[in-house]
Amino acid sequence: MNVSELFRAKKKLDLHDDDAASKPLMPAGKKDDKAEDKLQVGKLAERIAGYQDVFYAARQHKLLVVLQGMDTAGKDGTIRGVFGQIDPLGIRSVAFKAPTQNEREHDYLWRVHPQVPGQGEIVIFNRSHYEDVLITRVHGWIDEKECQRRFAQIRDFERMLVENGTVLLKFFLHISKDEQKQRLQARIDDPEKHWKFDPQDLAERKYWTEYQQAYQQAIQETDTDHAPWYVIPADSKTHRNLAIASILVEVLEKMRLAYPPGNPDYAKLQVE
Secondary structure (H helix, E strand, C coil): CCHHHHHECCCCCCCCCCCCCCCCCCCCCCCCCHHHHHHHHHHHHHHHHHHHHHHHHHCCCEEEEEEEECCCCCHHHHHHHHHCCCCHHHEEEEECCCCCHHHHCCCCCCCCHHHCCCCCEEEEEECCHHHHHCHHHHCCCCCHHHHHHHHHHHHHHHHHHHHCCEEEEEEEEECCHHHHHHHHHHHHHCHHHHHHCCCHHHHHHCCHHHHHHHHHHHHHHHCCCCCCEEEEECCCHHHHHHHHHHHHHHHHHHCCCCCCCCCHHHHHCCCC
């Protein structure tokens, strides 16, 4: 079985029953070993960096990675742990915050489309267009009818990207409510982590159940074979990174990447 199949969103998804602390890639009978996870992630990150070098040189593919999850689920940590060894030349990370006044005056996908990858580029969305069917739904800013309209638009948008050569991977970092509590408290207790804490996170935590329902619906409505969702258990930071890195390596391997052919005229050149 491919690694990606272990994490592919179920057709009848129930996040309440999905164990956010599970570690499907841990060998049977082996104890919990974060050091081993980190070692394996490091090796996979090196391979991803090597693939990216060819990816950028060939300029034949585009890769968009979407990271979604509750506050503290580890979007930033995933970017550092999985993509940290890649040459910055061919990769971008885009963090979508609350829309500006100018962005609100356009359709919700207006600010997203200019950020998608070009040829030879890997782009990571730290949050994404899915915020427009998550926070908007939880807080009642859009109704169910508008939400369904947006699901259809998102499916069309992603299909258009894929049909124009973009490989699209969507990861939901599935953290438990108890684990989020510990991580938020750690940010509060440590003055050096205060820069990572936003009091609004506590306000949003009160809507935990509503967010779980919104995520579950969004994943089920927009999971397709060409733009799949992967539900990644995220209570363990190291195993979360191992899962995502493993899926990325699997996908990049299937692309059969190769450097562009050399220029025979260069063989005649001599540097004086």
